[in-house]
Amino acid sequence: MKDFLQIIFTTQFGYSVLRVTTPILFAALAALVSDRAGVINIALEGIMLITALTGVLFSTWFHSAWLGLLMAVIMGTLTGMLLGYFHLKLKTNVILAAVALNLLASGGTIFVLYLIAGDKGISSSLASLTLPKITIPLLDKIPVLGPILSGHNVLTYFALLSVFLMHYFIYKTPMGMRIRAVGENPEAADSVGIGVKKTQFIALAMSGMIASFGGAYMSMGYVSWFSRDMTAGRGFIALAAEAMGGATPIGSFLASLLFGFFDALSNSLQLLRVPAEFVQMIPYVATVVGLVLYTAAKRNQYQRMLIKIGRQLEPEK
Amino acid sequence: MPDDAMLRMEKITKVYPNGIVANNEVDFSIRKGEIHALVGENGAGKSTLMRILFGLEESQKGRILLNGTEIKNESPHIAIANGIGMVHQHFMLVPSLTVAENMILGVEPKKGLRIDLQKAIKDTRALAEKYNLAVDPLAKVQFLSVGIKQKVEILKALYRGAEILILDEPTAVLTPQETKELFSELKLLKKQGNTIIFISHKLHEVKELCDRVTIMRNGRIKGTFNTADVTPTDISRLMVGRDVILEVEKDAAKPKEIVLSVTNLVMANDLGQRAVKGVSFQVRKGEILGIAGVEGNGQRELVKGVTGLERIAHGEVTILGESINRKAIKEIRNLGTCHIPEDRMTYGVAKEMTIEQNVLADKYDSQDYTGRILTKPRAIRDLSQKLVEEYQIKCSSPLQEVGMLSGGNIQKVVVAREFSTNPQLIIADQPTRGIDVGSTEFIRNRLVELRDEDSAVMLVSADLNEVLELSDSLIVMYEGEITAFFEDASKVSEEELGLYMLGIKHQTPEEIGGIVYEK
Ligand SMILES: Nc1ncnc2c1ncn2[C@@H]1O[C@H](COP(=O)(O)OP(=O)(O)OP(=O)(O)O)[C@@H](O)[C@H]1O
Ligand SMILES: [Mg+2]
Numbered sequence: 001m002k003d004f005l006q007i008i009f010t011t012q013f014g015y016s017v018l019r020v021t022t023p024i025l026f027a028a029l030a031a032l033v034s035d036r037a038g039v040i041n042i043a044l045e046g047i048m049l050i051t052a053l054t055g056v057l058f059s060t061w062f063h064s065a066w067l068g069l070l071m072a073v074i075m076g077t078l079t080g081m082l083l084g085y086f087h088l089k090l091k092t093n094v095i096l097a098a099v100a101l102n103l104l105a106s107g108g109t110i111f112v113l114y115l116i117a118g119d120k121g122i123s124s125s126l127a128s129l130t131l132p133k134i135t136i137p138l139l140d141k142i143p144v145l146g147p148i149l150s151g152h153n154v155l156t157y158f159a160l161l162s163v164f165l166m167h168y169f170i171y172k173t174p175m176g177m178r179i180r181a182v183g184e185n186p187e188a189a190d191s192v193g194i195g196v197k198k199t200q201f202i203a204l205a206m207s208g209m210i211a212s213f214g215g216a217y218m219s220m221g222y223v224s225w226f227s228r229d230m231t232a233g234r235g236f237i238a239l240a241a242e243a244m245g246g247a248t249p250i251g252s253f254l255a256s257l258l259f260g261f262f263d264a265l266s267n268s269l270q271l272l273r274v275p276a277e278f279v280q281m282i283p284y285v286a287t288v289v290g291l292v293l294y295t296a297a298k299r300n301q302y303q304r305m306l307i308k309i310g311r312q313l314e315p316e317k
Numbered sequence: 318m319p320d321d322a323m324l325r326m327e328k329i330t331k332v333y334p335n336g337i338v339a340n341n342e343v344d345f346s347i348r349k350g351e352i353h354a355l356v357g358e359n360g361a362g363k364s365t366l367m368r369i370l371f372g373l374e375e376s377q378k379g380r381i382l383l384n385g386t387e388i389k390n391e392s393p394h395i396a397i398a399n400g401i402g403m404v405h406q407h408f409m410l411v412p413s414l415t416v417a418e419n420m421i422l423g424v425e426p427k428k429g430l431r432i433d434l435q436k437a438i439k440d441t442r443a444l445a446e447k448y449n450l451a452v453d454p455l456a457k458v459q460f461l462s463v464g465i466k467q468k469v470e471i472l473k474a475l476y477r478g479a480e481i482l483i484l485d486e487p488t489a490v491l492t493p494q495e496t497k498e499l500f501s502e503l504k505l506l507k508k509q510g511n512t513i514i515f516i517s518h519k520l521h522e523v524k525e526l527c528d529r530v531t532i533m534r535n536g537r538i539k540g541t542f543n544t545a546d547v548t549p550t551d552i553s554r555l556m557v558g559r560d561v562i563l564e565v566e567k568d569a570a571k572p573k574e575i576v577l578s579v580t581n582l583v584m585a586n587d588l589g590q591r592a593v594k595g596v597s598f599q600v601r602k603g604e605i606l607g608i609a610g611v612e613g614n615g616q617r618e619l620v621k622g623v624t625g626l627e628r629i630a631h632g633e634v635t636i637l638g639e640s641i642n643r644k645a646i647k648e649i650r651n652l653g654t655c656h657i658p659e660d661r662m663t664y665g666v667a668k669e670m671t672i673e674q675n676v677l678a679d680k681y682d683s684q685d686y687t688g689r690i691l692t693k694p695r696a697i698r699d700l701s702q703k704l705v706e707e708y709q710i711k712c713s714s715p716l717q718e719v720g721m722l723s724g725g726n727i728q729k730v731v732v733a734r735e736f737s738t739n740p741q742l743i744i745a746d747q748p749t750r751g752i753d754v755g756s757t758e759f760i761r762n763r764l765v766e767l768r769d770e771d772s773a774v775m776l777v778s779a780d781l782n783e784v785l786e787l788s789d790s791l792i793v794m795y796e797g798e799i800t801a802f803f804e805d806a807s808k809v810s811e812e813e814l815g816l817y818m819l820g821i822k823h824q825t826p827e828e829i830g831g832i833v834y835e836k
Contacts, residue, residue, distance in 0.1 A: 174425035174432055181411045181422055188409040191373070192423035192473070193394035229403045310631030 007268045014148035016267060020154045021260025023048065023222065023231070026214030027238030028245065028252040029166050029206040035247055036170060037203035038183035043083050043098035044211045045235025046105030051076040051215030053109045056128040065129035065220055072216040073209055080208020083231060084201040086141050102235075110228050114142040123219075123226040131155055131216075131226045153221035155213060160253075162210070167249040211235070233284065240287045244294050255290070262286035322346035322382075323512060324370075324481060329379035331365055335713050335721060339365040341536040347481070347529075352503060352513045354523040354544070355625045357533030357556055358753040359725025360711035363516050364406060366484045366533075368742060371403040372396040402474025403483040405753070406516075407662065408466055411495040414460035416452050416469050417441045420476050426634065448509070450502055459589070462613055464495035471502070475511075482506070483514045486724070488522055491609050492779050493815075500526050518725075518753050520549035532556055565758075567765045570789035572601035575834060576637055576742050576773035577623065583631035584618035585667060592618040594797040595632065598832040600742070605764065605774040607788025607806060609781065611818050615797035616777050617659065620746050623775070624656045625649045626664070636742055653741030657731055657748045659777070665731040668720035672712060673701035675719050676734040704733040709756065712796050725752045732760055736767065746777045761787060781811055792832055793817040800824060802832045805807055 005015060027044045034041040051072040079101065086097040095207045110120055117125045131154050140150035170176040182199045190196050208303025214234070219226045237259050244258075245251030266282040324347050331340040338364040339404045344546040347353045355363050368374040370381065372390035380387050383399060390396040393403075410419050417437040426433040426440075441454040450468040458466065467487055470536035474482055484503075490495045503513055503526065517523055521529055524544055532555045539555050554560055577600040586592035600606045610616055621627040623634055625646045634641050636652045637735040658664035666675050677697055680686060686697050708729045712722060719730055728751060735743070745764065749757040764787060768774055778784045784791065788806040791800050793814065802815040803809045816822040 168431075172431040174427060177414070177418060177422065177425065181414065184413055185409070185411050187407075188411050189422070191393055191403070191405065191409040192477075193392065193397060194423045228345055242426060305589045306585060306630040309589070310583050310592045 003272055004269075007271070008265070011144060011147035013264060013268060015151075016264040017260050018148070018152060018156055018221065020267070021256050022153070022159045022216040023217050023234050024238050024241060024259055024263070025159045025253060025256040026155075026162070026217065027211050027235050028241040028256045029162055029249065030209075030211035030214070031051050031239050031242040032166065032245075032247055032249065032252055033170070033179065033202075033210065034203045034207035035242060036183045037171075037179045037200045038186060039084075039087065039094055039200045039204060040239075041080070041098065041204060041207045041211075042095060042236070042239060043101040043105075044207070044214075045077070045231055045233065045236060046098075046102035047076050047079045047208050047211040048215035048218060048231045049105040049109050049229070051212035052219035053112060053123075053226045054212075055216040056123050056126060056219045057112075059129040059220060060126045063129070065131045067160060068129065068220060069131060069213075069216050073212045074158055076212020077205050077209040078217060080205045080211075082199070083208070084204035087204075088197045088201055106229055108243065109226070113228070121228055128220070128225065130220045136244040137157065152229070153217065157218040158213065159217075162213075163249050163253045170249065175202070214238075233260050237283060237287050240291055244290060258290065259283060259286060321348055323384060324367070325382040326370065326502065327380050327382065329366065329369060329372065329376045329381075331362070331369060331376045333721065335717060337713055337721075338536050339719055340369070343379070343533075343536070343538055345531060345538065347512060347514060349512055350510055351528040352515055354530040355516045355533065356516060356518070356520070356523060356530060356552060357539075358535075358711075359729070359751075359756060360723040361533040361556075361753075362536040364485055364535055364723060365401065367485060367514065367516070370406065371401060371483060391404050397477045397479070399481040400478055401483070402477060402479025402488060403468040404467065404485065405473060406485040406489075408470060410458045410466060410469060410473075410688070412457070414458060415454065416456050416458060416461075417454035419458055419469060420444075420454075420473055421676035424477060440474065440476065444476055448472070448475065448502065449505055463490045464492070464498070466579055467491065467495075467499065468502075471506075475506075481511070481512045481514070483496060483516075485516045486518070486751055487515070488517055490521060490612075490779075493781055494611065494819075497521070505718040518751065518757070520552050523552065524549055531808070534558070553754045556753065565761045565786055568769075570768065572604040572789070573771065575599050575601050577775060578635045579619075579623065579632070580634075581632035581679060582619070582622055582634060584615070584622045584627065585630050586618055588666075591630075592797050593622065596794075596797070596799055597632075598792060598799065598802075599834050600773045600775050601834065602741075602771050602773050603768060604789045605768050605776055605787055606729045607784040607791040608775065608777045608794060609784045609791060609814055609818060610779075610794035612779050616746075616794055618797075619794070620656075620659070622746060622778060624654065624744055653739075654736055654744065655679075655735040655740040655742070656744045657746055659746040659750070660727055661731050666719045666727055669718060671716045672710065672719055672722075672730055673697060673704065673715040675730055676701050676704050676715075676737070679734060680738060700737075704737060708733040709759070718753055725756060728752050729756060732763075736763060739770075740767070740772050743772050743774045744777075747779065748776070749778075749780070749783060750764040781814060785809065785811065785814070790832075792829075795820045795823075799829050799832070802829050804831060 013121045027048060030044055031041060053310050054075040055068040055072040058071035059065045083097055083101060086092045087094040113123060117202050120126060132156060133151055134154050136150045140146040178194050178199050182196050186196045218230055241255040241259050242252045244255040266279045269279045270276060325341065326345040329340050329343040332338050343366060357363050365374060371374045372392045372395055374452050381390060388399050420441050421437045426436045438454045447451050450463060450472055452468050487499060491499060507513060515527055527544050529541055530544050530552065531541040532552060534556060580597050582593055582596045583591060584593035608616060625641060625644060629642050636654060639652060641649050674780050679684060686693055705712065705715050711726050711728045719727055732748065764774060776787055785806060791803040791806040791809060793801040795818065
């Protein structure tokens, strides 16, 4: 127990929470934008895998991490559009199309990796680059906060900024309002001349774009290589985070942070003598438990409301 | 033909993909500055014709002329640009947005990247003032009453520059007071030069409000008249092809034992506030108890409590002596309860399923329709065919999707299903909303018949006429409480009822206590 607390109450642990939250947060925001438009995007996992590989390949070829990122973002946007094309134009079920994309991504990335790097597991033979870390002047001098908040990958800061950008976009801009309207009452949107399918297509493209930052971060920040199935379910955990966050940017951020905490915990606990299999299970168990507690709390709230309403009556009579 | 028409629809023919001819060579024209009524039975094609005009539906044949030049309304966008606005039978608002945001949706004023909300609010206020339609621009739409939502819909159309306003059954969901308000607003709009197309099944409204009336039947136009020249009886004869008697003939009730007993019921609404505040009453076999009240005074929550749709916060409901507080809806139904819900699209039907599947929904597990392993298709087909005929549901076959039926015919599907189980207790919530005169007559008579066959009926209706006409005894709800009980509904006048509904009068607890026959 003492070891356990020693692990949690360190600045390294705080730093690593933010580090592992980053990809979940990007994916949760990606889930949010499409969910708000009424099309759930469960292809986030696949999109992150594809873009993680894209980043590695192009940063190797172009000798530039930034161009690698750019290509990853383009690729992610295109994959989101592809999902939109399947669902909105060809009218396939959006869940089935996304499952197909996920399977394709899992196998396809290994195939491409093998073709190019000659390895089915990891891209270490490629001289891929990583995006820079940023030390924030002044902040890094503050004790405790400095080591936790400073020195992160540039994408980690961008993820935090994205929470506010997303908030602004969804609640303040015309397009954001249209997305919300389409998700909530498509017929109403249609009757005022807003193209429902067009809006959903844009939302899916945006979703793919945002997820691709998460993918690029995985292979060009979190670690400096691509390995098979390296996203390890983060695209799905993000869906849970978005749901728990009530489909709001701030809520999704807090929920992502919670899942990030457990992810970091599982990383740190590997230092202790806890079986590795158990430790690796933690983020996923936390997801399930989190969702269960969340619904239980909602139910509880409802019960309490009923009791309160029922009780108020008696003193009056 | 003398051309005093502002808008003219010529030879419009619309065949839906399932082969239903909803409009057949329809000629329809309106003059500038008039209020023009469009009436007809359920499924006559009124909504379809208007949806074509508004660009939501495409006709196979025909053309539309606006001030003499042909226009092609291929989408609502274009129709709006041509100055046509529509308020739909089912509201088209986004519940989580505010009034102002709903107003500007699709035509947002911008300031830099963001929506210029201040301007939206200012514009909404100005418009509301100009047309005397009082709304709060900052209120969230989900918390508004239907009456206010309607105003928002009208303002929305006006904001987009509508000069011709289509209102599809706007009064179906309004209380008498709200209807009165709406009429004076519409008359003001007319005075300011707007043109209005008004669809309604309530013929006295047509008579009161409109200048001219066009009657449709079976997808065709039966004629256009000055409302001054025709009586409601004339209109309904042209609509239905026979005389309609809306007065229900019934003998005095012979109430027997108690079926439904509600004791000190407390219910919460969606916002977690107390909406039903300790209500007690009983309904007996062989009688119709009417529940009158302005909408939003707890009737909805009361019905939800009695039918098991929402949990009861306090008090008890028993049906035939059995408490239903902890029972599932299926168990409550098995006690012999049936329910015609107020909101047919949410609680009444599964839109994507066929008529047959919908009428089977509450009896699929009965031995009549399911053998040990498989269903009995023959018996099911017989049932659905019988009901379609009996209730005159206008459809291509019982296998048609319910979502494709006209509003009134959807209601008939619900009623047919609910009445076909020999119910002990009927909870009828606005049973004839949106139904044409012919079918209204039918459903009302059917309710009385079922009463005579010893069903207990609890009737909730915002239609004063209906409550007074059908009920044997009557209670009034105001702000979640029962404020009056009339043992003999036929002795109550509309005016008196109105006073109780508005909370101006209030009976003593002893008088109200009369509705509990035995403890
Ligand atoms: N989307 C659709 N697909 C197929 N048939 C339809 C569709 N919408 C309506 N219909 C059919 O077209 C006919 C006319 O329907 P419409 O909704 O225009 O009637 P209405 O006059 O508005 O009736 P109500 O008074 O009940 O609202 C009906 O028989 C209906 O079943
Ligand atoms: Mg209609």
